[in-house]
Amino acid sequence: MQNIKSKVFNKNEKSLKKEEIEEKLKINENISFGENIGFHEISNNEGNINIHQIHNNIGINEISYVPYSNEVDYATFSRVLSDSKVVATYKMYWLLGLLDEVSIGNVEISFRKLISRMITYAWYPILAYKLSFGLCDNLVKVVNYIADTYNLGSNYDEKKLLEFIYNNEDKTLNKMMKDLTYNVPYRFLSPFFQDKLKGETTKVEKIIEELSKESKTCVYSIYRNEDNESYIRINNGWGNYLKYNYKIIQGWxxxxxxxxxxxxxxNTPGIAMKLEAPKSRNLTAQTAIWKEIIQRKHIVDIYTDKEFIDDNYKLYGVLSLDHFIPWSFVLHDQMWNLVPTFKNINSKKSDNLLDYDTYIDKFCNIQYEAFEFVVNEKKKNQIEEYREMLKIADPKEFLDKESKEVFFKMIKKEVYPVYNIAVNQGFGVVNELF
Structure with a gap:
């Protein structure tokens, strides 16, 4: 997987504007816009189809996300992820897996390899961020089964994970993976055969498989090998289209x-940043500030009530910053959610929450010490973080005029609902660490 962050959610600069579509789509008006409302041979000798009809059929918003091509049916392709056809994450993850396989030059790809890639993509969002995929999505069950059965963590290496899943002979896992192939490989192609599928309610997958073998315009055809294992074969033109437009289609x-x-x-913040593992995080600046606070104010660890002195560092590990509400939920390193502790204690806490009633006052107290320090020392970045979190206009004026009790009340007002949402999303709560 490549790092996508928020940049991929900008619309493709190469995507066609309405005027460009009108200029480039010269299609015979005497033939329908496809048996599947799709792409047909362009005729320069015939009249043009009504562009408004095209837009009504495929949706101008959808077509604007994918790159133009005069070699493949990009118009119908733009509808494979239409909201009306998406009831689970399967199609998006199937497409991401397909892109990865095509990008390394594969033309024939087994269902199993693509399903393995889907599970690998879903691994971190499910285990680290505990995102809900909805009731219809069984990827969560597969991911949790693998993690629990083989004791694999959310940060397990992606390449090793893909290899592990693909080569695993676990019968239960294989059955779960097989179940994931019953719909998505076929339904992904359904926009290409829309007219031919009208009225069909049974054996739709079998019909799509046969139609894919006859089609020259859909993304891939579906076959079975001598062991009756299903695989796809990328059709002419689509390999280059997917490979050369990899980043754009991945972003879509x-x-x-x-x-x-x-x-x-x-109620979950930062969904766009929770689709893959972070590449790196740096708490150097925050650690330096907390070291100054410890030296000047002689604060203690809120989890153990131990002082930050050499003897305790030897017993419990070096200084380590903990996210009071797990980083994997809030996805930031702002001062108001950081507390100093010992490395061993931090490791023990992991991605859990501490009992709110037991620790909230200790948390508020140490945050007040930090707030007072950064304001008096004019630490601009950290002051701004507190200002935004507390919703105050002038932190210096607030510190001078308001009591510590008011600060506690305002911190709790902001932290409590975030804490509860994290609990409801499945983050564990432990009573104590020491």
């Missing part, structure tokens, strides 16, 4: 994934 898939997951996790 992630955009659709974010939209889908946001609806199912409405």
């Amino acid at each position: 898939a992630y955009y659709k994934l974010v939209c889908f997951l946001q609806k199912r996790n409405p």
